[in-house]
Amino acid sequence: MITETFIHGSGPVYSLDPRPKFIMLVCFVVLFLAESTLAVQGAMLIFILFWVGLSLGPRRVLTPVKSILPILVLTALLTPPFNTDGAVLLEIGQRRILTDRGLLLTAALIIRFTGITAGFYLFFSTTETGPFILALRAFGLPYRAALTVTISLRYIPDMFSTYGRISDAHKLRRAGFEEREAGRRHGFRHRLNNMFPVLVSVLIHAVKSIPALAMALDSKGLGRSNPRTSCRKLRPWKSIILQLIAATLIMGLATAVSVLL
Amino acid sequence: MERKNISGRIAAIAIMTAVTMVFTYVVRIPVAPTRGYINLGDVAVFFTAFTFGPFTALISGGLGPAIADIVAGYSQWAPITFAAHGLQGFVAALIIKALSTRKFAEPAAGFAGMIVMVGLYLLGGAFMVGFGAAAVEVPMNILQSAVGVAGGFVLSRAVRKAYPPVKRLAW
């Protein structure tokens, strides 16, 4: 499926229940965003990258970093000139370009963003969509909201192929006349002109499937007053008590260290 | 509608989420010769706002681009994207509702939506990557949003004409 970010594999991060995993992800993001020392942030980053390497293979350690390289470069170039307190390290004319505080801040921003990125990457590579949504439900997401997300995930691949099929169909119905146009330049306007009817068609197709979907949901009893049962469940909380304790210890340690330092 | 049509609402939100995700993810228009694409996510967000009303726009407008972020490997942005695009659609739809028949309702709504989106990205970006790097995105976001308002407006008209029952789905 196109929407699958899950990478098949095994290992401790995979067998971790999605609930403690999600708690840890949220804690890490909060800790990264909180003001703390460079050392603590660096330690957390290394901790996450270590698990990325262990669960997904050493080559994948660089994947999350690579995807954000351009924005890291921008951060490195643009942060120092806006933060010019402290001892000047570089000056052009009267303008302060780089100061020690600016440098520290830049490093902190880079580590913070890389850390958050790696955390999310690890989470979504090792957690399947179904359990992820079940975990959100365990943290209080209402059933109907979860169902909405599940259904939209079911329709995304559909909508992709609808888009492809409809633009193909438009092309096919034009087929044979393309030669006539071949002499013309396929400029921006031309492409926009071709795109518009495709977008209208996709939207019509989508919008008219709404009542049909609503009927389908009704015919399956959504919105009844009685409580629902559910065949797909996560393990009972009791059975993941050890995982929860371990997660709390790790996060507690990290929090304590960043508060104390 | 006498009855509260829960499945109708869920259906509308789910389908429009899928549409917004696909518009964000696959349809990209190259702009400047140097670099960069703008995506059509905003077109779908404003389309939803103009056609379906504030709540559908809030949820599907936020969720669609957020899922696109996750799938494209930028999941770290997903929470900010959810807020920025969701509120963009929500605010635009609320203004349309308030000004309904008045002239310039759509441009006003579009402008407000644009401010919300660009502002939230700047704020969120400043936390994540610093103010400087976040500011670089601003012009691109403004352009994308402007295309979104115009496109969303035209498409909403076209679809309401082609499928008149769509007005039953707004709330």
Next chain:
Amino acid sequence: MKNCLKVEKLCFKYPSYNDFSSSEILSELSFKLPAGEITVVFGGAESGKSTLAMILTALVPLHTGGSLSGKAELGGINLLDSDPSNIIEHCGLVFQDPERQTVTTECFDEAAFALESLGIDENEIKIRVEDSFEKLGISCLLDSPTSETSGGEKKKLALAGLVSVNPELWILDETFEELDNPSKIELFEILRASGRSVLVFSSKYFNVFREADAFYLLDHGKMSDAVRFPFPGSFRKKLADAGIIPDLPEIRKNYSGSAGGSILIRADNLEYRYDNGEFRLSVKRFELKENEIVSIVGRNGCGKSTLARLLCGLAEPQSGTIGTPEPADASYLNAFCAYMFQNPDYQIFLPTVYEELAYGLKEAGYTASVIKATVDKTIEDFKLPEADTPPALMSFSARKRLQAAVYYLLRRPVFILDEADTGLSFRDFIELAVKLKKTSRGLIIITHNLELAASVSDRVLGMSGGKLHENILELSPGRINEWLTDSGDMPYDN
């Protein structure tokens, strides 16, 4: 006998919109359904079968709007005022288009959804779902995603949902379509064994129906008087007039084989398998000659649609060649061979009937007056609604005819009609095939109706387990009979 369903003076009209005015679909319609009986309601195109089915499950007018009056009672429950989700344990519906009924990604979840809504215990759900899959012969789909199923398998999946809930009244909207013959018989046995009241809507007469308890014809918004099998002469005549019973001599007259000569399209040593799943297609040789009509019949999931997708370049075979007759690439095949999907909604998507039909003509650069004349003629030829009707508001068969009309105007050398007879009466389908034949150089028809296939085509190829077999029409009578029971419907005799 106790009545299960009682419908009195039902009137219904869809809402009108700016450019689209609707007329009354049902007018003072009344009928009774005795408990535990199987009733079949026939009806021509756009007679309001699906509308009635959805009114009885309270889905219309809730989701479409419209004005409804009259009474419909099911064992003391007023169906018209109910919330649709609160009556699913009393009355369940299989949609005409099962794909529209699918809301989840896994087949198991799909069938379990309604049971979960009813609050049934998880272990019980598992047992019931597995049991219903078993009954319908689709146990192999228990772990499959819903997107990887064939047309007939989708129908059976929707049926499994209904079987596992087991409401008092079962409503099947053209559910016997797209099923192969053994599946039709099995389904009928399941209906009988359930002991429930069953209401079947159909636009065709199939032989399995002869065991049903009562028959109606829905026409001009009214229900005829109930009849039993064998049909009285007047009822039979009405069915024949509406094209619901095939008039085979008439069909044969319409079609005179003129095939022969050079090869139009050929395939050699095709091998194809999906990325996941067991299914494997392996076709040694297939050819279609100039001016020929070839039909392909076979059981659900045997690979008919897959072969069609290969022939028109929508899927790439792992090995083997397809040529016209020289080997051709996918994009060439795309333009050479027009594939009419099993589901029309994939191929019609413009705002109005007029725009659908005029699109290709505009691109071809015809003048406005020529376009208008051509479109008007096509609308008449294909019995389509008015030019400014939005396709989204048309009945299934009308959308199917529109799909055919669009393809008709494209003028491609080869058409593949994938179960194009679904939801159409016999007459409408034959007319459609004849028209497409006239503008093309060859036709491939995929169907579950061997009788129909034999009447309109030069050769009928059987397919099973991904393999293509010889021309069935040339087999010994005994073997033909085997294929008949397997993939065709018996000829109608009264």
